[in-house]
Amino acid sequence: MNDKVMLRHGDGGKHTSLLIKDIFYKHFHNDMLVNSLDASVFDGNHGRLAFTTDSFVVKPLVFPGGNIGKLAVCGTINDLVTAGAKPLYLSCGFIIEEGFDMELLEKIAVSMRETCRRTGVKIITGDTKVVEKGAVDGVFINTSGIGGLQANYQSKSIQEGDQIIITGGIGEHGTTIAVERYGIKVEGNIKSDCRPLNHVLEKLNPYIGSIKLMKDPTRGGLATALNEILEVSGRGIQLLEKVIPIAGEVKSINELLGLDPLYHACEGRMIIVVDTEKAKEVLGDIRRCEGCEDAAIIGSFLSAGLPSKVVMETVIGGRRIVGPLEGDMLPRIC
């Protein structure tokens, strides 16, 4: 095998087939994938299904805690999970820049395989294109996913007093990317929270009737996701800053850069809106999930008459509005 991806790897002929066999089939191996031609055919159960798609163009391609491949699998799995679906099958499309390092491509495929293995999800169809140097930046990945709804979950209307749970420390992915992107030299173990959340959904099974809504705070972070939930619910949100879980190193790095963890993407966290009566029980069970030890109830919904805004009680007891992200966050001068 070549050590670089060449244009001919995308010509649809022998080299394409070699690339697919040597990297993708090797790592994503399953009967459905290997035996399929242009599409994979599978038996449906007769329940409700969820279907989603997402494209990944992260830079840098490899970062502490993951890489673009792991992110592409987790991202789509988590979108299914927030719809209340058990993820079953994924498709993945690669758009690769000519000259891309073959070893890195394999590394990306391996981490996708590992994430699939851990979650019991299969990649059952895919596509590979190679484009001229400069046409994309390294590699772009698209994944689509299908999942079966768990216990016929559906989102419900949000009421006054409904509690908001976040499943762990926020801002870790976005901060990790900022550190890498701006070349900040920090000693420590800051890494992306990129992880699949299907195990959290399994834990929620007994409470599914009390779960009002789930959402993963990816682009735009917790603040933007809460503002989106607010749009849907039509109710204001009261947040308590001092209980929002943020790792010490995430806090310090963002203070240094002049960025705000509330607006950084999380790639392995979920916001769960729960009926107030069940909230503590749900929280207890979530905290027993791997990687969710710091989960917390961070706020609640207000009565319908109050302004429809996210209002936060600050660490010193003041109040401020938490709006959605507008424009990219850029590090400040001093």
Place this chain on the structure above:
Amino acid sequence: MSRKMDKDLLTHLINGVNAMATEEIKIMEVCGTHTQMIAKFGLRTLLTPKIKLLSGPGCPVCVTEEKYIDWVIEILNKYNVTVATFGDLMRVRGGRGSLLEEKGKGKNVRVIYSPLDLIEMAEKNRGKQIVFLGVGFETTAPIIALAIKTASVKGIDNLYFLTSIKLMAPILHYILQEANHQIHGFICPGHVATIKGSDYFKFINREYHIPAAVCGFEAIDIVAGVYYLVKQIVQRKEEAFANLYKRCVSPQGNRTANVLIEEVFNIVDGEWRGIGNIENSSLQIKEKYARFDARKAFVVENQQVKVSMGCDCKDILLGKKTPKECKLFKDRCNPMGPLGPCMVSTEGACAIAYRYGEEV
């Protein structure tokens, strides 16, 4: 200090301020980071409306002249260079657009965090000319000076600095000399004081008889500063000055940093965006290091471009208006489409007022 004690002390100080302030008191915080922290803590919602906290001209991006951005764009278009910049300059508009737009057109613009990374960048890309946008106050001046000096010692010949470094004391003199400034007390910028020393700001009460305090950036630092100032103002102690940030600020400041500044820079007149020319308010690279000065290495048109944004940024920077009093605020000028400089940076008074919303 424990969190509990911190909280108790905070409550005590805030109650004290609210009890003392029976008439309107205007306090200016000069530094953009202070403005941001005040909004982030929601401090205004805890203080009586009689206390007016005004933002000063201490956001470096906000006071960088339009002409400067135009120069950068001209250099990018005329010469095959890489421009390295601090992040928040990316969105600032000059007369001809912003760096973000230039990057979108395929120009080589890179965001860096520390000027010292420039040395490595220049050494790794010997065939490429790199222009660093050295913007800021006395705070960033020493590190930019150190980068220039290091480049000189290492014989690096592909690195240039387009500087726009402003000085804090001259702009404060300018504000204080305005007859109708109405400011009762100053929270002096803690970062600048770390470099220049607390004595650098003593002229505020020595010459203008207004209380001032150097403060840090934690909630307790800022609240203690407000408490101290309100107490002096109420008791009419015009000569009062305090350094409340002793854990970082000494009376004389950081000697090494100041020696560096003096070695590399001259003091010259400076153009402040929205305000105009102020005598002896800017730093320029000395003749000894002229080969690193982008203004000398690249030919740029030096014509005065007058760009009127139609907003009240000048009055806001000088403490005469609050962001919400500007007619363009929010609808026509917002972080997605900033017209005035105060809306551009995360530390700009208008961007902060927009993002955090002053009253809830």
